[in-house]
Amino acid sequence: xxxxxxxxxxxxxxxxxxxxxxxxxxxxxxxxxxxxxxxxxxxxxxxxxxxxxxxxxxxxxxxxxxxxxxxxxxxxxxxxxxxxxxxxxxxxxxxxxxxxxxxxxxxxxxxxxxxxxxxxxxxxxxxxxxxxxxxxxxxxxxxxxxxxxxxxxxxxxxxxxxxxxxxxxxxxxxxxxxxxxxxxxxxxxxxxxxxxxxxxxxxxxxxxxxxxxxxxxxxxxxxxxxxxxxxxxxxxxxxxxxxxxxxxxxxxxxxxxxxxxxxxxxxxxxxxxxxxxxxxxxxxxxxxxxxxxxxxxxxxxxxxxxxxxxxxxxxxxxxxxxxxxxxxxxxxxxxxxxxxxxxxxxxxxxxxxxxxxxxxxxxxxxxxxxxxxxxxxx
Numbered sequence: 001x002x003x004x005x006x007x008x009x010x011x012x013x014x015x016x017x018x019x020x021x022x023x024x025x026x027x028x029x030x031x032x033x034x035x036x037x038x039x040x041x042x043x044x045x046x047x048x049x050x051x052x053x054x055x056x057x058x059x060x061x062x063x064x065x066x067x068x069x070x071x072x073x074x075x076x077x078x079x080x081x082x083x084x085x086x087x088x089x090x091x092x093x094x095x096x097x098x099x100x101x102x103x104x105x106x107x108x109x110x111x112x113x114x115x116x117x118x119x120x121x122x123x124x125x126x127x128x129x130x131x132x133x134x135x136x137x138x139x140x141x142x143x144x145x146x147x148x149x150x151x152x153x154x155x156x157x158x159x160x161x162x163x164x165x166x167x168x169x170x171x172x173x174x175x176x177x178x179x180x181x182x183x184x185x186x187x188x189x190x191x192x193x194x195x196x197x198x199x200x201x202x203x204x205x206x207x208x209x210x211x212x213x214x215x216x217x218x219x220x221x222x223x224x225x226x227x228x229x230x231x232x233x234x235x236x237x238x239x240x241x242x243x244x245x246x247x248x249x250x251x252x253x254x255x256x257x258x259x260x261x262x263x264x265x266x267x268x269x270x271x272x273x274x275x276x277x278x279x280x281x282x283x284x285x286x287x288x289x290x291x292x293x294x295x296x297x298x299x300x301x302x303x304x305x306x307x308x309x310x311x312x313x314x315x316x317x318x319x320x321x322x323x324x325x326x327x328x329x330x331x332x333x334x335x336x337x338x339x340x341x342x343x344x345x346x347x348x349x350x351x352x353x354x355x356x357x358x359x360x361x362x363x364x365x366x367x368x369x370x371x372x373x374x375x376x377x378x
Contacts, residue, residue, distance in 0.1 A: 002360055004066060011069035013038045016076070016104060020097045021149035022142065023081045032081035033100045036060040037109060038069040048378060049074030049111040051101055051156075053129075054122040055094070055168065055296070055304075056086035062119070063355050064162075067367035073374070074111060076101055087243065087287045089296050091128060091303050092138040095153070096146060098129045102154040113378055116156040117370075120328075120354065121171070123164020123336070124306040130159055131309025138303060158377055159317040160370060161336050163328050163354050168296050168304035169220065172285050175270075175327075177251030178215035183223065186247040186280070190215075195251050196276050202257035209253060209260065216251075217299065224298040231290045241289045249286075250279040254329055261329040264351070269326045271354065307339040316344040316377045320369060322352035322362070346373070 080097035118126035133153035165171035272278035321333035352362035
């Protein structure tokens, strides 16, 4: 990782925070929605700005923010109430929190044209926001001030997908270790499905890959079936929800076998290092409430799947994919591109890792591509 402090010295930034229609300021003083607005040096009110948000990762100091601001645009690195609280995530409330950032850009920062940047896990979240702004499907989950605000979602003018996962339940399922034999036991393993058993590969045969992918989907569905039954049992006893752990979620075969979905990535590498080691440690989705599982992770019930929202798009859209990404792969970018309903769309493959942390030149190239595309479309 390299130091971008000199670049940050060439732009301006300010802290932004606000309450949400369904989340007030807490008694300790903090607002649920927080972020940092980055602007060109000496120009606090650019007319075009990007906004980026994630399900739970802090995007206030997003790595591209100073690169974009140095090129003349605003950049709001925005956090919903769920920053650091993935286990409590509910999509309809997160969308309202994104609306707070959109309103701030329009009403306080003087931005006239907003570009949604859906980066990493934030790709499907920001896609869901734009999709709901086009045609809402979740308004019935809210009432009162929340429902009123939901009816006023502000759409963006452009959408950019950057090294984005296809959707929240899709990426978790793709990463799940299909050999888990018991969700309450982090050790119990089905040997014939174990991706780290050398008898199974790598390289993995097409037959093993097909069987493994089916078992991953089946694992997701088993958890969903349990979640629905358990939630009904709890609610009948007057208990609104509960937490439960999730083990072994670094089992994507593509992280181990580079011949699958080939790219410039290194083998035996995921975002947490060696997949065999990472798979044994708590990571993505490590704890959830039942309602969060059903809202975010379940293939059956989650509205955080990318394709249904992207299909609504008619705005110009850009899909950017780094060819050395160890967790998003070329086929994922193609799936996102194909799902976007716009006719004005572009897919660009460029060198670099997930956050282009491997080279400042890669970050410069990504920023140039994004800025040039925006200028051509606005």
